[in-house]
Amino acid sequence: MIKQVLIGVLCGAAVLTAGILIGHFGITMSSAPSWVKDVAKDVDESLIEKFLSEVDNIQIQENLRSLTKVPHMATTAGDEQTVQLMLKRWQDPETGLDQAWREEFMVYLSFPDPKKPNKVTVVSPSDEVLYTAREKEKTYTSDQDDPEVVQPYAAYSPAGHPKGKLVYANQGKPSDYQLLNNTVDLRGTIAITRYGGAGRGAKAINAAPYGVIGVLVYTDPLDINDGLMSDINETYPHSWYMPPSGVERGSFNGQFGDMLTPYLAAKEETYRIPAENITGIPPIPIQPIGFEDAYRLICPKWLDKNSSNVMGVIKGSVEPDRYVIYGNHRDSWVHGAIDPSSGTSVMLELTRVLGKMVKQGKWRPRRSIIFGSWGAEEFGLIGSAEYTEQYFTKLSERTVAYINVDIAVFANATLRASGMPSLQKIIFKAAKQVDAPGLDSTSVYDNWIQYSNRTSQANGLIPNVGYLSGAGSDYAAFVHYLGITSMDISYTYDRSKTNARIYPAYHTAYDTFDYASKFIDPGFVSHQAIARTAGNVLIRLADSLLVPLNCSDYAETLEDYLNTAVTLYQHQLQERNISMEPLKRAVASFRSAATHLDQVIRSSDLANETPLTVRRINDQLMLLDRAFLDPLAFPDKYAYRHVIWASSSAGKPTFPGLADAFANAESQSSAWDKVHYHLSVLSQAIEGAAHTLADEH
């Protein structure tokens, strides 16, 4: 009986134990809140593979064909057609985004008056017309015949009918006019200049003090066509080279965003400065012409017009209040097949593939993805700038990174990338996973490193990633005004094969689908490679548990900048008792904080950490670039606040404010104070950035 009881008790105990074990291990997963798994989820590599395989070159080609049917200059009927196209795609129930909408700004633009077309005429001293330049480019395909092709003109040039002796002023740089003025009285003359060397508007701004009354600007065949000039067999439609009548249009203003509403979103009732207070635009008339032509001008009109951004969103699942933004402008000067529709075609393909996965319930990113199709970029990055003005606070607080793909394919030789150093590694990772177009078993990365490389102390031989120190595309407001970590990528030239300053049909009526598909990227495989690379980066930024930004790579750039500054400036600064030690200490602090944070990241098991710990590190990485902003550091440079990447005229690979102040001080000894000031601004900003990386209080 006792034995039976014992057996019973033992059995009971065994059964109880089994029950406890089953209860504990078999059911416990449900006892943790369901979100515990979600918040710890990292990027899914199989999803990346699926994305890469779905990106389709033919889709991109057909996107480009649709986008370039008609000219779509900002605010024209053609522009509205592209708005509708974007909205239709992004609102598609099967491949669209969560939401898409239009945002309208009322902006101040400058157009030629179709009733009074600009004229450039060569006359004899007795006013006899010797020669009249053509008012439009020669027709090779029906594209150039479209009545909506805008006459070549300089947006934001003042109106006028200057008449005077022509003088050749090279690139219109200050030094060009200075040299010329030694031998020629420039008063009352018309300067003829070639593109390059100085910004578009600067050619007129530099000329005015010498009494020049008008400026012509043409594209030099040596700069753009490798010297080729004949449309009988050399230039488009026989090749990618610009025909003799091709004229590069462009915006001739010097700042970005709507010029009547600086720092304010250009809504209908927003305060507008008087038009006569606009600065940075040509003070004298200026007109672009083709290289076959010579010369007289101009009467543009200025208008307030509604310009649209088209916005689309895929809402994040775990961190919807963190944004990865991907954008490109939509407006072109004429048909804009390369600039910007190559980028828009790529963006539409990305959104199709990602939108489909979302609509099918197969994927939703951890963070929100915002797509922006910007308006009126060609007139001065207006759509993107107004967007950042309107949503300044929210974007500053929540944006992890901005990816810009404007001209996606300049040429089909190699990848080109620019951006903050912290993005370098994730661009490399993505480029390694994409096949180089037209090459067997070579990655985009392996191809790239052959064309452009450098040796990094920490990373060895790596492709060279450029910096975003100018305002060449819509990243400008994100980088300089908001301090958001940004990048810009494209496929580009084999520089051993051409010296073209840019692809020759740039901003002309020859930048068409025909041109793109015949001479830039037949088969659209380079477009596909860009879509895959940029999309890969995008998914990783949106999905990675740890934001994939590397602060040690940023430290390396700061050290490079510091070394250059010490080499160039320290000796002269010491003579004036201005110490570079605070800057050296700041860079050292940054390096040490970056090293420490990287160690914390490496030694952490982030998937099992509290989500607030991961979030803390992610915020440190996200906000790193914000620490470099100083809204007062560059009072003369509109919207430039980023003390590492601001534009500079000194042309030195170092801190821009310091370099410019030093260059000024060399010619004007009262300006050494400004050098010291910029050293302090820089030191404080870099120390501030180090503080945000460090965990101390």
Add this chain to the structure above:
Amino acid sequence: MIKQVLIGVLCGAAVLTAGILIGHFGITMSSAPSWVKDVAKDVDESLIEKFLSEVDNIQIQENLRSLTKVPHMATTAGDEQTVQLMLKRWQDPETGLDQAWREEFMVYLSFPDPKKPNKVTVVSPSDEVLYTAREKEKTYTSDQDDPEVVQPYAAYSPAGHPKGKLVYANQGKPSDYQLLNNTVDLRGTIAITRYGGAGRGAKAINAAPYGVIGVLVYTDPLDINDGLMSDINETYPHSWYMPPSGVERGSFNGQFGDMLTPYLAAKEETYRIPAENITGIPPIPIQPIGFEDAYRLICPKWLDKNSSNVMGVIKGSVEPDRYVIYGNHRDSWVHGAIDPSSGTSVMLELTRVLGKMVKQGKWRPRRSIIFGSWGAEEFGLIGSAEYTEQYFTKLSERTVAYINVDIAVFANATLRASGMPSLQKIIFKAAKQVDAPGLDSTSVYDNWIQYSNRTSQANGLIPNVGYLSGAGSDYAAFVHYLGITSMDISYTYDRSKTNARIYPAYHTAYDTFDYASKFIDPGFVSHQAIARTAGNVLIRLADSLLVPLNCSDYAETLEDYLNTAVTLYQHQLQERNISMEPLKRAVASFRSAATHLDQVIRSSDLANETPLTVRRINDQLMLLDRAFLDPLAFPDKYAYRHVIWASSSAGKPTFPGLADAFANAESQSSAWDKVHYHLSVLSQAIEGAAHTLADEH
């Protein structure tokens, strides 16, 4: 047998079930990651009770005694003694903080030259001395005899020996000089003015254009002493009133922070502007005097001195990267028993009680708490301003709120609080839990509402919370430069019993421990009430799962401001075709976003939400004030960036930039553009704030 088997099976099943249940419910808590409970933890009410009971009035009294042993003007030996005292307390192994340290800045201060004391003499036309004003205040306790008592002077007054006819210029307001100038030729005169009506330095700045060559400023017995003047039986040491020889010292500069390093932390090698470029200081000599005296002057010296902040930290357990900052300045003009040591004594008692709980392992706040003992406030809020300049980015990104307790007790009648409207409810909550000093069963809140109240549409009858629109204490840089939600509290007067502009010993050699303990707060029970109230708010800000900031209360203030603006300005603006509709829409957007966010909060079970969801809402609340910053809106007002709370000279309870622009435009019709500009700035900032509260993209 079957029956036995059945029973056995049933028993076995029952035991197994029991086991499963035990296994599941008995052990499962351990299966969820351990941090799940921590991240959901809310404020512990029993801890608040414990805190309230531990705050000790006698401890505060002894703090004050130690702090006021010697004069401790910024950067003097007495100041260093208080630095050491703060460090000793905050590093105490039993009641100290996690960490405490000193931060030093090299700042530009102005002192009287002890070898050439300032003299004010009345002379006859033949230079015969008729009367010489006293150089120091009369001695009643040994405190006034301390050799370290600084001679009464005007910090930042220029040196000089002006000699001229005396004219009485009331309060030295622009209107005072204008009126006087109608009947008196002010050129070459010395103006004698009384404190009040205009800022200290403004009395001289306003005078200079009329040719006035020197200014005297005295404290009017009617303003400070309810008219009492005799030290035989009326003034201190017989009462709290200022003796006839008492002189209010003060800083006579108009901006805050070190004046040689605007927007830069004043470190040793930081760039300094030339001293002659300092703006906002008196252009002519100025000297404060007692009301028994009359007049001649002055030779201060200006020095670069090291000033220290003492910092202490209790590190947060769950969100160490979120800060609640509590601060007060440490420096005084003389012994500074009320200003600022009443606040410092309270802070030391808070840190003792909280530090002990931390050291004993009984408590650690959810968020980090930073304590700041600021240096050189009396010279222009220098320590706190330099701190915010040095750590700008980190503080902007991470600070939930700033609590300032400078003069903790002006008088012992009632609470007085100022701050952002979003803090109102948490101040009320804390004040309801503290007994009013000297009253039975009445809370600080119930007592307060009897002295100062208003009717709120949403909240009914509530105590009146003021705004922080000036730069009266160290909250200035936090509010105006950083846009951090801030508050300032104290115990203060029964206005039915005195008309004193401020407590009469303010900035004189009579502001001593003796004075404080006899006439301001015998028994230190009002100090205790402030410690309890401020500490209660502090703990709730640091510990609450949901950051206790209320955005709907902010909306109510914006609506009040809007209504005032519409009443005052709309008619005239309509006549000039300037629309107020964008501002109305912005305020409506803000209200709607606030209502929505409050609904989300109310309908959420935050303790069971993912911590990232709670964090998202907390970030929206924390960053709300940041959205109101515009670094370009007030180019003439140093460091003022908050478009709702910036200082204003228009004296209207509405948006400051709009009010000032409107006042200017009324007298100068070319200035209407500026009104429109400020409407756009405001609309954009308020819309931006609404965006940060809303969840859309």
